Amino acid sequence: MSQTRKKTSSEGETKPQTSSVNKFLRGSKAESRKENNDLKTTDSQPTNWIQKTAPSETAKPLSSEMELRSSMEKYEQFLQKLGKKAVNKCLDLNNCGLTTADMKEMVALLPFLPDLEELDISWNDFVGGTLHSITQQMHLVSKLKILRLGSCRLTTDDVQALGEALEMIPELVELNLSWNSKVGGNLPLILQKFQKGSKIQMLKLVDCTLTSEDGTFLGQLLPMLQSLEVLDLSINRDIGGSLNSIAQGLKSSSNLKVLKLHSCGLSQKSVKILDAAFRYLAELRKLDLSCNKDLGGGFEDSSAQLVMLKHLQVLDLHQCSLTADDVMSLTQVIPLLSNLQELDLSANKKMGNSSENLLSRLRFLPALKSLVINNCALESETFTALAETSVHLSALEVFNLSWNKCVGGNLKLLLETLKLSMSLRVLRLSSCSLVTEDVVLLER
Secondary structure (H helix, E strand, C coil): CCCCCCCCCCHHHCCHHHCHHHHHHHCCCHHHHHHCCCCCCCCCCCCCHHHHHCCCCCCCCCCCHHHHHHHHHHHHHHHHHCCCCCECCEEECCCCCCCHHHHHHHHHHHHHCCCCCEEECCCCHHHCCCHHHHHCCHHHHCCCCEEECCCCCCCHHHHHHHHHHHHHCCCCCEEECCCCHHHCCCHHHHHCCCCCCCCCCEEECCCCCCCHHHHHHHHHHHHHCCCCCEEECCCCCCHHHHHHHHHHHHCCCCCCCEEECCCCCCCHHHHHHHHHHHCCCCCCCEEECCCCHHHCCCCCCCCHHHHHCCCCCEEECCCCCCCHHHHHHHHCCHHHCCCCCEEECCCCHHHCCCCHHHHHHHHHCCCCCEEECCCCCCCHHHHHHHHHHHCCCCCCCEEECCCCHHHCCCHHHHHHHHHHCCCCCEEECCCCCCCHHHHHHHHC
């Protein structure tokens, strides 16, 4: 997880008075300049800007320009040893191999970053067990909008400390706690401070070992998150049992644009539950239900409301064990999603001999850019229908047919598509039993 720390030179070492940290500290808001207009400084006069923003109990007030420059240089040196550069209002230490000492050094610098809007310390193992030292300083970075703590090995104490600190950053719009197993079973401790009117727009909880109780709580919380646009609950296999509560909450999430439920233990009944919520998600752009192997058979009678997703651009149903009846039902819906740009039906082997009509009707999707249909056990008739359809997909950029043996010896059917397409960039044909004639065709 750790990475080699690169030592790089910086102009800030020779000209500290114009360093990038100096720019960071000054910020870009006119109101800050106006507020400090009467505090003009010279080379011999102390700077009061940091004194004003750094409380005496957390940082000793700087009494001279020399001390100010020293603090700035320490900040630059801290970033340089981690191979990072100062970016205005952003502290990105993602995957930097932070040590306990680094964490202490970073915490000591927070009082001097009052305009910080983005903090990313994801993929750093040593964050776990020390997060309380950061949360205790949250009131000093109250303008924080983005907080990413993915894969930090957070402990139960960390989770509790985070929950208590979130109310100190009311401007938060993105929270990423993915790949932290201790979040599971403790979600209410973290999110209980979110109130109606919360500005949160993006909530990512991928592989957090969420429990059914966490799912129930989240469903009750969703109506308070009226600004929510992205919800990612992927790889939490136990929340399928609380999908009723989540779906009920989704009915109040009219601004939601991305919903990811990849590998969430969904069943046939889940399709019907979600179908009832789709009519309320008119702004949805991306829907990911992939890798829910028990979903197969659920679309037979419960896909009608999918057509209400008029703005849907991405639909991912790969590895969902779709049945022939599922495909028949989806044939009536998918071609009506006129804004669809990406469709992934891969690894659904039962659709091989039943998808001819569906593949033929894909020609009614003029915006389709990516079609992934690998490992679907396509037969000659279905491949022929697909080849004829592909000619009409003028926007197609990615076409994946891998692991469909029927392609071998029949690639000539795609010749017209290959000749006419102006946008096709990726054609994947892995393990398609291609013959010499097919290879010669591709070489032309």
